[in-house]
Amino acid sequence: MSFLLPFLYVSGLSLILLFILVFIISQIWSRRTADLRLVSIQEKIRNAKADGKDFYELGVIFLSKKLYDQAIINFRYALNLWELDDKTGLANLYNTIGFTYTQIAQYDLALFYYEKALLHEPNYLVTLKNIGFIYEKTNNLVKAKDIYLQILKYDVDNKFATDKLNLLTGRLIRDDRI
Template identity: 35%
Template sequence: MDISLPVIYLSVLVALLAFAGFAVIRQVLKTRKLENVLSRLEKKLQNERGTLEEYYELGSIYLDKNLFAQSIVLFQKAIKAADDDSQNLAPVYNAMGFAYFAQEQYDISIRQYKEALKLEPNYVTALNNLAHAYERKKLIAQAVETYEEVLKYEPKNDTAKRRCESLRKRLVTSS
């Protein structure tokens, strides 16, 4: 019994270290892959005109890195590169709206989300983002209405349910 307790502790410690090592290696590989894509796209787009998908992918990487102004430029280039491919433009407008939102430019972000919704009216992510922008602008009634629209398309959307209920309570108490 005296030897088994240290063996158990040591086994648990080794298991925790193995898990931590796995997590670190996985993150390093993921980051390395992302940096390779970033490098490849930057080099390509410096030398030649890219496609909608390439500008969007690079803009999304910049968004992940919180380089919002640079991502907006790339999303604008993606829109210009679109050849009547409005089906794929909704995510570009949504991402651009997110970049403006992150810079607290709510009016412009709202415009971008609405543009995405013109192209794809049941785009739930853009609807959620639009509602959140309305919320930040203190346009509570529009935010509730938009969250309710999200719930029409996705009744089990937890974010929309939670935010809608919270905002309804604020509407009732302010009336």
């Protein structure tokens, strides 16, 4: 009995340390993979072999590192090189640019790019959700509610939009805006 408690303690501590080790190794691996991809893309750019998708991917890497200015620069290069008939890709690119501007609280620019995304994919639910988020952040709750209603027109079972709509309706009733 006297060995049970130390055994459990050491076993528990070993499991915690193992979990931490696995987490650290996975972080190192993902960072290394991103850095290798970064080097590969930069090499393509130096050799003038990069296309819009390469610049997009480079922008996403910078976005993940919270280097927003660098991300935006690369997204703009991607826009200049993107295939104009790739409507879904353009919508995704515009949405990502809008998201980047949202991260730095430049909501007017974010809305501009989100609207561009919707020109290419009018039922792009991620973009609509992002627009709703901006309207909530800027306390434009009526417009946010309209956006979430629009999402429900495209996807009646959208739990996110339903939940947001219920919350906003409650807030609007409390604030006497309805």
